[in-house]
Amino acid sequence: MRFISALAATAATLTSAPAIADVTVYSYRQPELVSPLLEAFTKETGVETNLVFLNKGMIEKLQAEGDRSPADLVMTVDISRLQALVDAGVTQPVHSETLDANIPAEFRHADGEWFGLTSRARIVYASKDRVKDGEVTTYEDLASDKWEGRICIRSGTNAYNLALVSAMIAHHGEEDTKTWLEGVKSNLARKPSGNDRGQVKAIHAGECDISLGNTYYMKKMLEEPDQKAWADSVRIVFPKFEDGGTHVNLSGVALTKAAPNKEEAIQLMEWLSSETAQEIYAQVNGEYPLKEGSEASELVQSWGGFTADNKPLGEIAKLRPTSLKLVETVDFDG
Template identity: 65%
Template sequence: MRLTHALPLILAATPALADVNIYSYRQPELIAPLTEAFTKETGIQVNTAYLVEGLTERLKAEGDRSPADVILTVDIARLKEAVDAEVTQPLMTDTLQANIPAEFHDPDGLWWGMTSRARIVYASKDRVAPGEVTTYEDLADPKWKGRICTRSGMHTYMIGLTSAYLAHHGPEETKAWLEGLKANLARRPQGNDRAQVKAIWAGECDISLGNTYYMGEMLADDEQREWANSVRLDFPVFDVEGGGTHVNISGVALTKSAKNKEDAIRFIEFLSSQAAQEIYAEANSEYPLAPGTEASDLVKSWGDLKADNLPLSDLAANRAEALRLTEEVDYDG
């Protein structure tokens, strides 16, 4: 497991180093504006350990000795993993319930969503007409044969989408969809979401699946800006009654071992506030969840998002079956 700057070792050795200690999968540049704003407002110091992998495993190994009060991560699957490992504890306050809609938090308060991202289609501006991509179901249509790129079907972002498809359509239709999507691939699944956009730019495929915030990241990168400018974001929906665009979240949870519980709760409530939501959403090129907050001008420029109304808890419940079906069709083979 790789960590940045050995911060977790410092935390483990000196739990009293800060008033709130965080383990985070989110990058330092995304978290720093939030922690700085919280400290400025409250005077409470925050110390963050940035982990690349193994967050839940680390908390389990540390047990009650863990210095971590809060975990920050992406994707409902990773939050559910922490809950299943019993390393988080319930947290339910009036502030959090007012700020975070019910579909974006655990019913018992074991995790809370902070921002959302949509898993959409990146489409070549030159080779795909506006309005040509309308539904997720359509991606299995043979008209796309040899025109689609994706990352591994086993990646948590792809499994999240497959879990949503499973919730809407059941296992038989989901398996058929995965088989159709696989048959339409231009190449074997590989790379991350940005690598798929690069492949579109290079003419290897015409459309790909990816999270919205990667557009913001690519536009901010001198090399990748050209890739980003070659594509358009299309927002497919599920072709079911009330269906919308698949969304997932970045989220937060209070650890079971929290030593600084009161200050940690203040920090989590701060994350749900309009001010923090706007800071976080803009830094991440994501969508804020708190009522009354707006996405950044850049994110709004990508188009209107009609989010799917499927509870995130349903995605977590379908994860194992989605994994099984993805393996059964040998999606990455």
């Protein structure tokens, strides 16, 4: 009887003890970009994390797993991918005073379905030798015939370019954006191909003078011995919309609909919005923190400042189908 009582007492103690649950994160971002954050979170809170890297099929995986999904959070890049998760019904809203205080309204879903963590600007990489200071100032200017045969760009259907086209629609409407796309296409030095870094390589090789790309690729190129010369041949220019600011996109996080460890998952989301986490993320990825008071790395700050466009990213994300239709209508990649 004493043995049974002891077992019962032990069981009661284990039941009443607070459980530290694992938080499982499905991520489109590569492990080396996310792991430093998760390791710092665990060190500070004691909550363990499981990181599952996916390079495609996140929505399909979550839908197939349904209520049995082990995923608590999803981390991804690009506003359209975040919105696609919401549209697929695989996320749930989070109502958190901490998140609302740390992440500006234009960088989070209106109903709390996703939250931005860091931002990157869609900028112009310009040849130091062949492009004068002040020669390019706006996105609209890229359709000017002064750039004929001087622009390199990746596919128009790439998510980053579609987000920019969507922002152009938000500013100028469909018809003017179609005309703009036709103008940019007529200025291309070659058929769209490759990635953002590949366009800078082409500038270094003299194939073109400017390209569109995300800011953080400068950091990546500078860290690669065989790409540093590409980076050194260009400078970053922050164009803006004629009636707005510089187009930015996001890396972000959302709570899954299944979320077996919801409380701990929200704890991680709130921590990711903190100044400590924002600066870790920005340092590792060469991006811009969103929380006011958090600072970008010295390298990122050396590229200069800009004013982010004030069009809500949620509005821009909803224009993705329209932007894709326009890109295909003008046969941008043809």
